[in-house]
Amino acid sequence: xxxxxxxxxxxxxxxxxxxxxxxxxxxxxxxxxxxxxxxxxxxxxxxxxxxxxxxxxxxxxxxxxxxxxxxxxxxxxxxxxxxxxxxxxxxxxxxxxxxxxxxxxxxxxxxxxxxxxxxxxxxxxxxxxxxxxxxxxxxxxxxxxxxxxxxxxxxxxxxxxxxxx
Numbered sequence: 230x231x232x233x234x235x236x237x238x239x240x241x242x243x244x245x246x247x248x249x250x251x252x253x254x255x256x257x258x259x260x261x262x263x264x265x266x267x268x269x270x271x272x273x274x275x276x277x278x279x280x281x282x283x284x285x286x287x288x289x290x291x292x293x294x295x296x297x298x299x300x301x302x303x304x305x306x307x308x309x310x311x312x313x314x315x316x317x318x319x320x321x322x323x324x325x326x327x328x329x330x331x332x333x334x335x336x337x338x339x340x341x342x343x344x345x346x347x348x349x350x351x352x353x354x355x356x357x358x359x360x361x362x363x364x365x366x367x368x369x370x371x372x373x374x375x376x377x378x379x380x381x382x383x384x385x386x387x388x389x390x391x392x393x394x
Contacts, residue, residue: 249274251281258282261292266303275306279313286323289314294329299337311346324348 249262258281266274282289289310307327314323326348330338335351338344 249277251277253281253283253286256285256287258286258289259292260290262295263291263293264295265298266296266306267298267300268302271300271302271306274303275309278306278310282310282313282317284318285321286314286318287321288324288326290326290328292328293331293334296334297331299334304337304341304343307343308346326350 248264249260252259252261260278260281263274278291291307291310307325311325314325325346327338328350330349330351335349338347338349
C-alpha cells in the first residue's frame with residue numbers, strides 16, 4: 230500500500246491550492262481531498278494524478294465529494310487521467326470512477342457528456358445513480374430478508390436510477 234500526499238501553496242498569496250491524498254493499494258488507486266479543480270490548480274492535479282497511474286491498475290476512484298466547482302481546465306485534468314490510464318495499460322483498460330460529485334459538478338460532467346468516459350457514482354439523498362453501463366452501486370446495506378434488487382425508478386441516457394432502502 231502506497232500513500233501520496235500532494236500539497237501545493239500559491240507563492241504569491243500563500244493560499245492552499247491543492248491538498249489531496251492519493252492511495253495505491255493492490256490494483257486500485259484512490260484519490261480524495263480535491264477541493265478545487267479549476268484553472269488555478271488543474272495542471273498540478275493532472276500531473277499528480279497521471280504520475281500515480283502505474284500499469285496493472287484495475288480501478289481508479291476519484292472522490293469528488295469535497296469539490297463544489299469544476300471548470301474546463303479541471304475537466305481536462307480528469308480527461309488526462311482517463312487517457313493516461315488507458316495508455317499505460319491498454320490491455321487492462323482500468324475503470325476510472327468518479328465518486329459522489331456534488332450536484333453542480335455532476336451537472337457539468339453530464340452537460341459535457343463526460344459521463345460516457347467515466348463510471349460516475351452519485352448519491353443524492355436516497356438515490357444511487359451510475360453511468361457508463363456500470364452495475365449500480367448500492368451504498369446502503371440491503372436487509373437480509375430482502376435480497377431482490379431495488380426497483381428501477383428511471384433510465385435516462387444510460388443512467389440507471391434505483392431506490393436504496
